[in-house]
Amino acid sequence: MKEFTGSFLLGSVILLSVLIFFCMIRAIKGPRFTDRVVAGNMISTMIIVILSILSVYMEEPFLVDVAIVYAMLSFITVVVLCRLVIVRRRVHEREEQEDGKR
Amino acid sequence: MENVRIVAGIILIAVGLFVYITATFGLFRFHYVLNRMHAAALGDTLGILFVLLGLMILVGFNFHTLRLGLIICFLWLASPVSSHLLAKAEFVTFKHIKSECEVVEK
Numbered sequence: 001m002k003e004f005t006g007s008f009l010l011g012s013v014i015l016l017s018v019l020i021f022f023c024m025i026r027a028i029k030g031p032r033f034t035d036r037v038v039a040g041n042m043i044s045t046m047i048i049v050i051l052s053i054l055s056v057y058m059e060e061p062f063l064v065d066v067a068i069v070y071a072m073l074s075f076i077t078v079v080v081l082c083r084l085v086i087v088r089r090r091v092h093e094r095e096e097q098e099d100g101k102r
Numbered sequence: 103m104e105n106v107r108i109v110a111g112i113i114l115i116a117v118g119l120f121v122y123i124t125a126t127f128g129l130f131r132f133h134y135v136l137n138r139m140h141a142a143a144l145g146d147t148l149g150i151l152f153v154l155l156g157l158m159i160l161v162g163f164n165f166h167t168l169r170l171g172l173i174i175c176f177l178w179l180a181s182p183v184s185s186h187l188l189a190k191a192e193f194v195t196f197k198h199i200k201s202e203c204e205v206v207e208k
Contacts, residue, residue, distance in 0.1 A: 001108055005160065008112055012119055019126045026129050034135045034192045041184060042129070042142045045177070046122065049153050052170060053115075056157050064169040071173060075180040082187035089194045 009057045016046050016053075037078060044074035107159060114156030121149040134202050135192050139185060146181040150174060 020043050027039035048067045055063035121144060128141025154174050158167045193199060 001105055005108055005112065008115070012115060015119055016122065019122055022126050023129065032135055032192070032196070034188055034195075035138065037188060038135065038139055038142050039129065041188075042125065042145055045146050045150060045181075048173065048177070049118075049122075049150060052154060052157055052173065055166070056161055061166040061169065064166065064173065067173055068169070068176065071176055071180065075184055078184040079187055082184075082191040085191045086187075086194055 006057060009053050013050055013053055013057075016050050020046050037081060041074065041078055044070065048074075107162075111156045111160035114152050114159065118149050118152030118154075118156060121145060121152060125149060136189060136203060139188060143181065143185055146185075147178060150177055 023039045023043045023046070027036045027043070030036045030039060048071050051063055051067035051070065055061060055067070125141050125145030128144070129138055132138045132141060151174060154170050158170050161167050161170070196202075199205060
């Protein structure tokens with residue numbers, strides 16, 4: 001039973017790697033930049049799952065800490081990117097309005 | 103009793119992997135970003151719940167389990183916030199959004 005569990009965990013890691021490959025295709029093809037951000041967000045979620053599965057497979061709990069830090073990093077990345085786009089857009093619109101008044 | 107625990111964990115992990123396959127399929131099936139975001143959020147919440155719940159059952163009860171639960175808590179708090187910001191960025195930058203979905207003017 002123990003051997004079967006180990007091989008099942010390894011197989012699920014391989015399946016998730018294949019799914020990451022497909023997400024990467026979407027990130028390259030995506031027509032708009034939000035498509036790429038969505039695909040990247042999904043890739044980071046799958047990597048978190050892979051890290052937690054590996055921590056159970058190798059019986060080393062410290063890999064879960066790595067997964068937590070990775071989750072925080074991916075969250076910060078998406079938030080900073082979207083805030084930057086929204087704020088830049090708002091400034092751009094205000095400048096256009098001031099140009100229209102003149 | 104030991105075998106029942108292992109089988110339950112394996113079934114939960116298999117359900118989670120199925121959810122991930124569905125989410126990746128939806129990423130290619132839909133034709134617009136806001137619809138694709140729906141499929142991606144499925145993997146973010148339901149997929150990680152099932153896979154990590156299965157892993158928690160496989161490990162047993164110790165500090166390793168609590169840390170895996172911490173990942174679920176953090177992702178459930180973080181994923182809606184990032185999805186909301188992404189949708190807002192899409193709404194602000196895309197000019198032909200009224201042809202893709204209904205927009206309520208305030």
